[in-house]
Amino acid sequence: MIPERQSVSESVATRLSVYLRCLTLLESEEVRHVSSETLAQRFDLNSAQIRKDLAIFGEFGVRGVGYEVDTLKRHLLGLLGLDRTRRVAIVGAGHLGTALADYGGFHSGEFEIAALFDVDPGKIGTRTRTGVRVYDVSELPGVVESQGIEIGVITVPGEAAAEVAERCFGAGLKAILNFAPVRLNVPPGVRLKNVDLKINLETLSFYIAK
């Protein structure tokens, strides 16, 4: 009935996260119940898709009534594995890495940036503005283990990314968000997502060209 994670498509997983955000907004407006049609109209989604996405994981709605905002939100938090704080390590304490470490958007209890890593002796031992500590990359396995870190964010230059990725896998990280402009080969069981800023800009450029 409930499918293997690997088999659920990226689009569905992404939309679950979108639905969660919509519900959080509705909750702050003290809306108690919502139908898939109302959700769809309000947030520019397709109602059938919402129902189908949710139905993959169970029957969260009530026929003839709709979904209870609070209940559905808790279900989504559970599905997304956000019923407990997930700890994140950022490898690469450059400007981007430290900006992400201090980025307010993550500090809602779902994610905690537990540590930064770098090779620069001048950075190791320091802390960011919000107090995230910078460790030597060689300490990655130990810190990941002791702090219960599960997700790695790679913000090193492209040349260093492949080696850093190997270290992340070796340290036991099971999910990687990669900002380096290179394609990484991941072992089975590890999930990778790329955020390639240059490719994003080039794609935009394509549509305004000519």
Added chain:
Amino acid sequence: MIPERQSVSESVATRLSVYLRCLTLLESEEVRHVSSETLAQRFDLNSAQIRKDLAIFGEFGVRGVGYEVDTLKRHLLGLLGLDRTRRVAIVGAGHLGTALADYGGFHSGEFEIAALFDVDPGKIGTRTRTGVRVYDVSELPGVVESQGIEIGVITVPGEAAAEVAERCFGAGLKAILNFAPVRLNVPPGVRLKNVDLKINLETLSFYIAK
């Protein structure tokens, strides 16, 4: 024959950018000619897809031979509108905005971060490490016009994003890269791409959950 930009799918546009990167790498290795099959094997792509993507825009290859690296690269640069430098404005001179402004990955001649914008009087008039100047957001239309800026990057907090986006449209920007965690409504003719870090992390979290 050559299709309207709007009709070309996002995936194709993104892959053009990927192909460009592959060719740049081959060029640096002084490889002169390449077949779709070689490209596919080397960079883990599908050869039929490469051919089909390229064939949308013209006949860039030679049957029985393959593609000339240099020629194809120039075609791709042209298609992506990168045969001249595209100027970019970043709105939001916080840590993320300044990190992006100084990010080395852009400085290959294709893009130039021409200006930063903020509302904080303490930031206005300053420059980043690499010399990008911070302007008052109210100066957006004037600076966009005088500097020939075409692409906007939004790195303001979610609450401010909708208003900032309107200012970008008003200033005539035709492409927006949005880092704020909100869905923006764009007028026709403007291209939007979202980079939502929280959604990326939540999607990763989904796959390591349970």
Added chain:
DNA sequence: CCGTGTGAAGCTGTTCACAGCT
């Protein structure tokens, strides 16, 4: 009667396989 959950239809994007050009 209303809105969910879902089979079926429709559509988009990917891959195959080969005709045709060099």
Added chain:
DNA sequence: AGCTGTGAACAGCTTCACACGG
């Protein structure tokens, strides 16, 4: 002979439309 360019097959995702349960 070799590899591109491309119609046809295929796969996956989205949307429709309605049966079913509250």
